[in-house]
Structures are given as structure tokens and as C-alpha cells.
Amino acid sequence: MICLFVWLGVAQAMGQSRSIDRSQQFFVGESIPEMVTMPIVNWEQSEIDLGRYKDRVVVLEFFDTYCATCIEGMPHLQQVQQQMGDKLLVLMVTWQSKEVIEKFYRDNRFLKENNVKLPTIVDDTLMRKYFPHQGVPHTVFLYQGKVQAVTYPDYVKKKFVDELYTTGKLSVPQKDDFKEGTKMFEEEVGLIGSVRLTGYQESLEEKPGLTIERDSVSGVYKTYFYNVGILNAYKAILAYIKKPTFILTEQRILWKVKDPSKYRYQEGSGGSHIWLTQHGISYERRSKVVGDLSDQAKLVLNDLNSLLGLSVYWDTLEMDCLIVRKARKKVKSVDAVKTGKKIENIGILTFLMDYSGNYPPIIDESGYTGGLTIANYASIEELNLQLRYYGLEIITGRRPIEILVLEEL
Numbered sequence: 001m002i003c004l005f006v007w008l009g010v011a012q013a014m015g016q017s018r019s020i021d022r023s024q025q026f027f028v029g030e031s032i033p034e035m036v037t038m039p040i041v042n043w044e045q046s047e048i049d050l051g052r053y054k055d056r057v058v059v060l061e062f063f064d065t066y067c068a069t070c071i072e073g074m075p076h077l078q079q080v081q082q083q084m085g086d087k088l089l090v091l092m093v094t095w096q097s098k099e100v101i102e103k104f105y106r107d108n109r110f111l112k113e114n115n116v117k118l119p120t121i122v123d124d125t126l127m128r129k130y131f132p133h134q135g136v137p138h139t140v141f142l143y144q145g146k147v148q149a150v151t152y153p154d155y156v157k158k159k160f161v162d163e164l165y166t167t168g169k170l171s172v173p174q175k176d177d178f179k180e181g182t183k184m185f186e187e188e189v190g191l192i193g194s195v196r197l198t199g200y201q202e203s204l205e206e207k208p209g210l211t212i213e214r215d216s217v218s219g220v221y222k223t224y225f226y227n228v229g230i231l232n233a234y235k236a237i238l239a240y241i242k243k244p245t246f247i248l249t250e251q252r253i254l255w256k257v258k259d260p261s262k263y264r265y266q267e268g269s270g271g272s273h274i275w276l277t278q279h280g281i282s283y284e285r286r287s288k289v290v291g292d293l294s295d296q297a298k299l300v301l302n303d304l305n306s307l308l309g310l311s312v313y314w315d316t317l318e319m320d321c322l323i324v325r326k327a328r329k330k331v332k333s334v335d336a337v338k339t340g341k342k343i344e345n346i347g348i349l350t351f352l353m354d355y356s357g358n359y360p361p362i363i364d365e366s367g368y369t370g371g372l373t374i375a376n377y378a379s380i381e382e383l384n385l386q387l388r389y390y391g392l393e394i395i396t397g398r399r400p401i402e403i404l405v406l407e408e409l
Helices: 068-087 098-108 111-112 159-169 230-241 272-279 295-310 335-337 348-357 380-392
Strands: 039-041 057-062 090-093 140-141 146-149 195-200 207-214 221-228 253-256 281-287 309-327 340-345 362-365 372-374 392-407
Touching: 039 098, 057 068, 057 159, 068 159, 140 159, 140 221, 146 253, 159 309, 159 380, 195 295, 207 230, 207 295, 221 230, 221 295, 230 281, 230 295, 253 362, 281 295, 295 309, 309 348, 335 362, 348 362, 348 372, 362 392, 372 380, 380 392
Parallel strands: 057 090, 253 392, 309 362
Antiparallel strands: 057 140, 140 146, 195 281, 207 221, 221 281, 309 392, 340 372
């Protein structure tokens, strides 16, 4: 598994976070000029001339090797390429060097396991000027010499490629990393307060978490999030109310709903952005008075519960789990302790184990407050060999575990 963890939702790789030149940017519907040949790897030649492929749908997939989401999506891109044959040409595009990318394909275990080897434009300076962006992945469709879409990798699918190849048109959501000042609703004269909840709003950029802003003219405060899945919205709100001490894995969620797929995206179910356009929500609360972030989050929680017909709350449930406790026998010497990574405390170790997704919930009953040096935690047996050096061990048992309940009313 390749993943990056952020409590409030998803993190994009920001390979081009510096000031971005948009003076040469091309937009949907515009014709592309003749281009110079560009260096490429995993191709029949060392350079590619895009002008030779106007009769194919060309997908430019901008990425870099730091973007876990990009890498996870590469097997799918290769699968679509194989399905579509000569109708399609998928090209990865990166600013990174030929040497870095060749090593990336040679050494990346995930790509080797999935037998992925996509043609990749390297040392790019031109394409990112034509199609500037602030986050990757970033997807561009070209066909018949024109820009047909600037969108998300979710839409690199057979049906969309067929649509464009057959009709010369493509209807997909547009990705715009430079939206500024777009509002969910226009300002209303004399507004004292309001709460509004809608579905996905294509005109708004994704804004997870909670943001509070004050209009300097009207004095009205706006608390909002835009285009977020329902479960992720609740995660963010609850994290402001009570700081999380564990990762909210699927095992810690009790679904009392007819269809959990409405509330959270499941990997492999068709693309996260497509799902978000169908099930995402946008929220705004406007008021003359605002509390601190924790108090405001409580108001938002009540609003969502009322408007969505849900009751979302913390509870405890006895379940199978792992328990860190004092070991009955301490081991005097363990070689792995000398060569492993230093971990500040038990809480970080339990966090990492939760994060791996390989274990049931884990709780600490040891009372141990010191640091640890751990070489690996691939199995409980290997981990216990190391923990016993510190007078600790992990056992299986049953305990009341804190869970999140989502209940439809």
C-alpha cells in the first residue's frame, strides 16, 4: 500500500508550489501550436513529437515521484491504454530528470508488482507552462490539435475516451487550481445569519476542514467547507472538538446506515473525484457572532446532523484488539534495538500500527513513558522480540474501544 496520512482528508503532492507563470497557459477549446520534440523514457525513441498523434486522444498525466496518489493510479492508466490501443496515448509528464525517472521505474516495488511501465516525458519545462497547476495529479485531454479537458485522473476511462474519440467532445468536470473569490452564494443585503448545505459545487475548489472568515464591511462571519465527503466532513469537525489520539480506521466506525458508500469513498470503486461529484457536500454558516474553533465545530456538527438526518457521535464497543502491557520477562539484549528507528513514545508506535492497516485496534495499558527503538513492526512476533527489551509486550484481548457511530434517523 502507498499512502500519505492527513487527519482531515486528502493531501495533494505540491511539486510546483513556487510562483507559477500562467502567461502561456492554454484553456479548453484552444488549439495547440506545433511543439518541439521532448525527451521521453519508456518509449520507442528518446524523444517524442506530439504533433504526430493528433489522430489519437492524448492524455497528459502530470505527476512526480513524491505523489503517492499519482503512483497508485498508474496501473489503472496503463490498463486503459491497453484497452483503447491506438485510439489513446497516455503520457506521464514530470519536471524530474531522466535519471531520476529511470531509477523510479527500476526500483519502485509497487510499479514492479503491477508491471507498470508508462511512457514518461521527463525534464519538462514546456508542458507545465502550457498547463500550469498547483497540485498533482493533473490531467489534460488533447485531441485533434485542441485542448479538450483539464480535469482529474478519474476520467481517464474507456467510456470518456470513446466519447471524445467518437464525437470530438468531452463532458467532464474541469480542474482549476487557480480559482479565486468564488462564493457558494451571493451576499444578501441585511443578512443576519444563515446555514446552507448543498451537494457538490463544481464552481468551488475543495476546502476540507473548517475555515472561518470575517467580512470587513458587513461584519458577518462565514464558517465553511466545500466539496467534502460526508465522513471526512465529520472527521474534521470532530477533530476540532476533541483532538484524536488514534487513526479512525474502518474497524472503529459503526455504520447504522442503509448504504455506507454514500458517506465515504471505497478504494477501487470508480474514482474518488467521480464519487465526490455524486456524494460530496458543501456547507456555509453565516453569523454576526462566532466562538472559538471548538465551539464553532459543535455548531456545525449540530447543523449537519439536523440537515442530513444523522446522529454522529463517539461511543465505546467491546471488541478484539491488541494490548500493550508490561512484559512478564525482560530481555537483556536485542540486536534490532541497536539498528532500528527511534520512536518517541508508545503512542507513536500504536499510531504507526493503526496507520499500517494490518492490525486490529491497539490500546496501551503499560504506563511506559520512555522512548523506543524499533527496527520493524511487520508482525506481532517480531515486534515483541524488540519490545521485551523495554519490559513491554503486545497481547490479544478484548477491551472497550472508542468508536464513531454514524446513525441514520
